[in-house]
Amino acid sequence: MKARNVARIARWETTRSAGDVDRETAVAFVVVLLALAAIVPALVTTGPTPGEGIYRVGVDDDSQYADVVASDPQLAAVDPAADADIVVTETTITYEDTPKGRAALSTLRSATVSYNDFLMRQEPDQAAAFPVVVSLTYLPQSISVTGQPADGADPAGDSTGTGGGDAGTGGDTPQTGTDGATTGGDVPTAGGGLSGLLGQAQSGTPSSISPPFPLQSLVFAFAFLLPLNVVIQAYGSSVLAERINRRGEPMLVAPVSRGDIVAGKTLPYLLGALALISVIALATGAGALSVLAIAPLAALFLAATFFGAMLARSYKELTFVTVTVSVGLTAYAFVPAVFAEVHPIAAISPLTVVVDSITGDGVSAGQFVLSTTPPGLAAFVLFGLGTGVYREEDMFTQLPVPSKLLDALAAPLTARWRVGLWTALFLPFVLVAELFAVAVLFVAPVSLSVPLLLGAVAVIEEIAKSVHVLAGFERGTFDRSVRTAVVVGAASGVGFFLAEKLLLVTQLVGLPDLDVAQAAFSPAALGVSPGLLLVAPLALHVVTAAISALGAARSRLAYLGTLLAAVLVHVGYNLAVVVAVA
Amino acid sequence: MRRLVLARRTLGSLRSEKTIVLALVIQLFIAGFSSFLVVGLVSLYDPGSTEGAIEVDVGVTGNASGDVAAALADDGLRVVPAESEAAASAAFQRGELDALVHATTQPGGRVLVEATAPEGSFRTTLVVSELKSALSALEREQRAGFSQRLTRQPLDLPPEERSNPYFSFTYTVLLPLLAFLPAFISGSVMADSLAEEAERGTLELLRVAPLSLRDVVDGKAVALVGLAPAQVALWLALLSYNGTAIANPLAVLALVTGVAAVLVAGGAALALRIGARREAQLLYSFVALGAFGAASLLPQSPQNLVARLAVDSATTLTWLTLAATLVAAALAYAGLRWFAGGGEA
Secondary structure: OOHHHHHHHHHHHHHHHHHHOOHHHHHHHHHHHHHHHHHHHHHHHHOOOOOOOOEEEEOOOOOOHHHHHHHOOOEEEEOOOOOOOEEEOOOOEEEOOOHHHHHHHHHHHHHHHHHHHHHHOOOOOHHHHOOEEEEEEEEOOOEOOOOOEOOOOHHHHHHHHHHHHHHHHOOOOOOOHHHHHHHOOOOOOOOOHHHHHOOOOEEEOHHHOOOOOOOHHHHHHHHHHHHHHHHHHHHHHHHHHHHHHHOOHHHHHOOOOHHHHHHHHHHHHHHHHHHHHHHHHHHHOOOHHHHHHHHHHHHHHHHHHHHHHHHOOOHHHHHHHHHHHHHHHHHHHHHHHOOOOOOHHHHHOHHHHHHHHHHOOOOOHHHHHHHHHHHHHHHHHHHHHHHHOOOHHHHOOOOOHHHHHHHHHHOOOOOOHHHHHHHHHOHHHHHHHHHHHHHHHOOOOHHHHHHHHHHHHHHHHHHHHHHHHHHHHHOOOOOOOHHHHHHHHHHHHHHHHHHHHHHHHHHHHOHHHOHHHHHHHOOOOOOOOHHHHHHHHHHHHHHHHHHHHHHHHHOHHHHHHHHHHHHHHHHHHHHHHHHHHO | OHHHHHHHHHHHHHHHOOHHHHHHHHHHHHHHHHHHHHHHHHHHHOHHHHOOOOOOEEEEEOOOHHHHHHHHHHOOOEEEEOOOHHHHHHHHHOOOOOEEEEEEEOOOOOEEEEEEEEOOOOHHHHHHHHHHHHHHHHHHHHHHHOHHHOOOOOOOOOOOOOOOOOHHHHHHHHHHHHHHHHHHHHHHHHHHHHHHHHHHOHHHHHHHOOOOHHHHHHHHHHHHHHHHHHHHHHHHHHHHHOOOOOOOHHHHHHHHHHHHHHHHHHHHHHHHHHOOHHHHHHHHHHHHHHHHHHHOOOOOOHHHHHHHHHHOOOOHHHHHHHHHHHHHHHHHHHHHHHHHOOOOO
């Protein structure tokens, strides 16, 4: 790969994109963006409620409950004689015994609570109006999330323990709540909307206390990842455009390598994505580290789009590929980040680094490596696979996506030992998929999550070990003989075994402390003799890979059968290990 | 007739590329994902939804502990008697208690509650919501005791009844999501389809065929506009089967058809005008986003319309807005035909 060529192609990609846009389109873009910029503040100020008026309450205008109904946008007042979900008379409240009627009743109840607070705030005797004042503080407990005592946390536990005692005596409560309560003056308000949500100390009346909101990362997920969709849409279009009407042909015959072309075409979009991320980081107050953490994920967005654009037959197909890519990757980044500041599982997601960077918590090196390495490596491999089919015979032919996929997988298999290399290269995907499975399943009870996870891990690993083997046989790279199948399967198994050591990265953040994560990543690492520790997994991977390779050598249908057999063997092995250890 | 042939061809290409399957899978995934989130969230806040699986143990101390303990116990929390504050605090540290409450009565009769909840744990949210609800009950009780000191009396609360905590989410978020995603995708596919014909140069070929550009656009548009309500009908059927009653299914489908027609016309016009997929598709996304944003400023937003129609709380304004949407759809479609016909009537 030559830097000069890459730079030239990147420049050409940029100027051509800018030159392609006629003046009219450019003006339209500016107008639409300005309109969007005008709509957002309008939406923020009016704050439309999607549930406006979905519950109808029959109430007289002179009833006090009419004010309650008016205070909640979900409730709409109607004439008591008309069709309604709840009817309020002077003495009774009747509701329809339907799901809607009960939901309406519970909405009316909470609206009445707020209305009562509003009434009571106007009372002269505030001590009688708000006879209970709460000050809420959060203290760490000296138990870890896994239920075992945290090692070495005892001194800290003790010191915070005495701190708790102090707070308990009420001697030095830092809250203004104490003053308000003793003087009987105004009720202190809870410490701002956001501090309550972020789990900081607050004080006020019981109804003003807000439980911590565990999904703050949702906001960051959308802020950082949605703009990437714009970039990948443009990028995917540009890649697919090369494949329409053989437009990319002149470039293919130019004296530059395929790698140069792909790198050059990608560079402007990668830089654009990084610039977008940096702007968002500045706007949200996240540090430079968060840009570094999101960068591999942005690269993975682009890599998956590039690969998808190499496989897609038309723009329509590309649209769905792009949406699938963005939905899948957003879920991967988002699900673990839900548990930021709560649980080590969150370290899987790069968004956790962003959250920690904003809240000022430190990020350990291990956390950073775990959240950035798998997506970064996966991006690298996808670019490699896509570049493999960036050639005339694949770019300008129309084939269904699965058969193009087989082409792409078979292309790099120039020798049998390369099967093992590619199995190793698939490991980042295995890691990404297994981490995602752990993140989804770890909330479930252990009796359910561990068996499910063992199954998921077996399926993921067996597919990773065999799918390119199938491609090799289907595309005629290997002859369909039993001997070849065994050799290729063994190569795949050995490759996987060696690359699997990459999973050690999960140790860095203490993920294996979790029962579920242990099942996924280190079932063999528990109290088995070191020799067996090395030989048993190697044997397992070679045997299962050979089983599925035998099927792949016969036909696609046979492959499905042997893949299932390999998965069962794998699950059986994992169960045996878990049982033996327990 | 020829238009129908073209419409069939468009649907056929969607089927052969399996994209329609992928579209349905994506919609299902997004809907499932948001439901999974909300169910998870509600179970964090609402102990009732976990059906009493989680017990919250509270250590109560202080000179007002009697009243507070009674209120907490009434609300379903488990009160653990504590010998002293230090003992309770130590038990909290060891994780035997989920919360500490130290309650003292102040000279004015006010109860000061100092509550401590665990930091950074899954249960924190649940513990705090439980405490909040129990202390609110205590507040009402105490307030009733002071009624002679108040010039206004608080309203009686409506009775408490078990209700589905996801009811509002289903109608105001999930259903609108499932209704408008297909319409948005239809418009996007329309832009793709025309931009691709333009880029490949096959649009020129079609002009030689015995049909006008207007017929071509018409055929594609009919197929894609029709596809949106078909998918939504599937989702509505699925929701009804799962026990979510949909009150005005035909009106919801009419609304979806109207929105899809507007979006498809917009996508087609952009693709025809610009002729390049990348620019057309980007502009389409922005315009569609802006249109939804602007429509949310209406007295009844599209999201609200779907919710009101499906939950059977439609007002006259709802029906008027629906009619206006259909008129806008007809206008957009007529405008597209005029535009595709080269501006002639």
